[in-house]
Amino acid sequence: MLYSKLFGKTIKDVPKDATLISHKLLYKAGFIRESTAGRYYLLPLGLRVQQNIQQVIKKEMDKTGAQELITPVLHPKYLWEETNRTSSVGFELMSIKDRNEMEFVLGGTAEEMLVDLVRKFQISYKDLPFNLYQFSVKFRDELRARGGLLRLREFVMKDAYSFHTSEEDFKVEYEKMKNTYTAIFKNMGLNTEVVESDNGYIGGEYCHEFVVGSEIGESKFLMDEMGYCAHEDVAVFDPENKNLDEIEKEMTEVDAVRGNTMEDGEKLHNLPLWQQMKDVLYVDEKGRFILAVIRGDLEVNEIKLMHAVKAYQLRHATEDEVRQKLNSEPGFISPVGIKKQGAELKIVGDESLRTIKNAYTGANKKHKDYLNVNIDRDYKVDMEADIALAKEGYLSKNKKPLIAKKGIEVGNIFQLGFHYSSKMTGASFRDVDGKEKPYYMGCYGIGLARTLATVVEVYHDDKGIIWPETVAPFQVHIVGLDLEEKQVLENAKKVYKLLQTEGIEILFDDRIGVSAGAKFADADLIGIPYRVVISKKTKDQLEVKKRSEKETKFVSFEEFLKILQFSH
């Protein structure tokens, strides 16, 4: 490719709202332009990188025996209704009607589509397992898009769906995909942590994110030195027993002229924060009241809470609701003697309540608290669950301190189990015994554009991008200098042609009238692995520099070919 002809050359300015380094560099170097917020054009350079990423993914997926196909982008809405996902994720989905008033959803993930495809076939246990994947455009009506390619509203995703006769068989594939994903990212130069995560609206019981450590990442996770690694949303820890050897004292109601905060209670009673009960009242999407009760030094993890009570949305109750629906008082709520009259109330107690004795908490009346409250004896909960938010420094279940990390989620894998096959009719296979049984499923996703941006976040310096060779838009960047001299120009063209003959992809900066400094700056910004200068100085040799190194070498054409071959 001649740089003089390339559509999308480097520029100096960056968009005003660009804060992320990948956004700035990809824009300046001519890889991307924004269409509308969260929807980008990939310019020729950007598309080449994305295509290379696609190739890296395809190669590893094919090795596992997974088969590529493609589904339509417009999913008939009745499929999403069959699994009830329209109500669970309605706010992120975009839907559309055709001229015949048929409703469609713009595909965000394609579980229903794949099940609908597979159930068009008569599947028997002999056909299973299989893993079907595609590269297709996905749509997410995100509340906010991040700058650049890190959080898009429209992007190409590699999504794969596997079908199995049993959980055991699925687990083999899940491990295979874990390893495959690790290899895929490694092939692009990305080291990933495999992080236990929340399954969001995909369904199923467990899943893992592949996260590249980065300060600008939005995935917060916790690790211990024994290999435990989990997203903040789902991380578990050992809340440690506090005073279980104390004798249970008699519960008493006391005056408590205090403010509404935890600290106000702590000060008034001069007791440790952990001995206080924290009571948080929520309302879910159906109008149910959820009272989350947890040890005072811990925080409620709303994701865990939502899963525990099977809610899709939670909000805090208003002061009026506390008073009018539950006859209680803001700042003084507690499960002790709370009246459920009129409103549906579910009390969820965190497991940490069993690590303390003689707790103190509000008495559901203004300026009244209870002291020496003990679970089972003084109050009961409707459900006990782990609803606590893990934090750095807490002990893991391995009794090792948790370390907090941040990173960018580039992929994820999900156990789906029977989540879809049990809801969709005909989602079954004929087993050895001749009976129709639902298949056991998993799914596996990688966002290509976010991966591309992540590579830039990891591989850059103050001059520009430093592409790993596997994904670089070109392998070699020929910088022609002194091209107004005919012989130099001829020589540069000859090298360009010869390298092309060898199957090497080259960007040739053939511009005349642009300074050496400007050309070097452009080469550094664009970040192609090998820069080859051809000038009146270089004569029969090539002046070669790796983008990732400082040193410049003068080598012959043949030596340079060897360097390139060796690097693969």
Add this chain to the structure above:
Amino acid sequence: MLYSKLFGKTIKDVPKDATLISHKLLYKAGFIRESTAGRYYLLPLGLRVQQNIQQVIKKEMDKTGAQELITPVLHPKYLWEETNRTSSVGFELMSIKDRNEMEFVLGGTAEEMLVDLVRKFQISYKDLPFNLYQFSVKFRDELRARGGLLRLREFVMKDAYSFHTSEEDFKVEYEKMKNTYTAIFKNMGLNTEVVESDNGYIGGEYCHEFVVGSEIGESKFLMDEMGYCAHEDVAVFDPENKNLDEIEKEMTEVDAVRGNTMEDGEKLHNLPLWQQMKDVLYVDEKGRFILAVIRGDLEVNEIKLMHAVKAYQLRHATEDEVRQKLNSEPGFISPVGIKKQGAELKIVGDESLRTIKNAYTGANKKHKDYLNVNIDRDYKVDMEADIALAKEGYLSKNKKPLIAKKGIEVGNIFQLGFHYSSKMTGASFRDVDGKEKPYYMGCYGIGLARTLATVVEVYHDDKGIIWPETVAPFQVHIVGLDLEEKQVLENAKKVYKLLQTEGIEILFDDRIGVSAGAKFADADLIGIPYRVVISKKTKDQLEVKKRSEKETKFVSFEEFLKILQFSH
């Protein structure tokens, strides 16, 4: 690929509504499944063919210096409003709002998107020309979808857009694209006619379709032996002078107790059909009345008429409208003395009116006709234009008879001129003289799935598909027989591996317990170019048969490699 593992095996049944051979074969052979009408899954075999087609296109496009990029699927609607295309094509477009009530259009073509991208750059005459293309999903809310892949509502299109400083420069690219398209289709085994066509809602002044002759095609076009070739919608012809040497007689109004048809007039007056005037009254989308007047033996071409009067939609006027709005009478309308009171009326006269003298026509009153009507003297038209439908047997402008043909449109190229750049602000380049000028544009499209189906329509026999090698899903189909015998199985696996090592793509029918007949039938149905049988009979040799030939040969592995190399 092992056939035993392939997702999407052959079946015997076809969908009830399948009438097209490509639909039946692609379905039976396991290449496609329908999701909703006009939206298809491409199964692994089908996707492989589409990817090969994409590669053939990409290779030829890249040769011309065109550059691949990609635009979002969701186009902001304000861009389509900028060019006023929302009103001209509203009924085929699908639009959607995001959570912020921003409106988008699902991309059907991407002229506005490309102009919007290009205007983000400071383009000068030095940057021009360039041609930018993409492979992206397109949406057409078609009234009806045809079975299979021939007319889809969602499909991958290669769409390209070129930008030029001048019409002359554009014409060079247009010729280049004509040749490139011809080469692309030829590389897939398709011979195309380059047919002058209507530009539909794309805009611009002229365009050409690439049409593969086929009885099931929906493109009707006319050719002559001198190389003239045009779609029925736009074809021109020589209407030939009829009686221009007659002297103009005096116009008279006569009683005409007759029915409303042309034949009724012909019988009553005992004069030739061509001497009658045909008067057809239409109403356009704005409520304007359009009276199309043409020689009685010809038919009005509504596409030409719409272009002439710049209308997007036409319908026939009702009898009430004829009477109440134009004070005329159905069956007796004519431009002679028609009263325009109250309604906006535009009279469009076809050029054929100048080929006759002393015509007869209605007198805008029931049972009254005029005889000896002559243009200019007895009536005037608001516009003279070619609005006649060409037909087989008419003389072309080369004075040769036109021959009617049918075919499948697989691609098209459009002159856009300043159609977009004049409507969109900032769609300009800085010229040599330092002034900002609109660029001159063209666009060029190929539907991949329709091309795929067309290949099948052309290449099949009663047993199945016969894929050309360039697009075949695999190059070689190994049919293993007697695989329950260990040595035969080992041998088959060995050949499979060795061919893979040579970089050859193979489908290996490794099924045990399936008859030779069934395997041969499957191989014929799927249509891979080379069938290689390995059985206890073949020993060290391979039993090779080309899908397109009858003859079977026994050759050594090395000989077979030579055959394959020779074929490329």
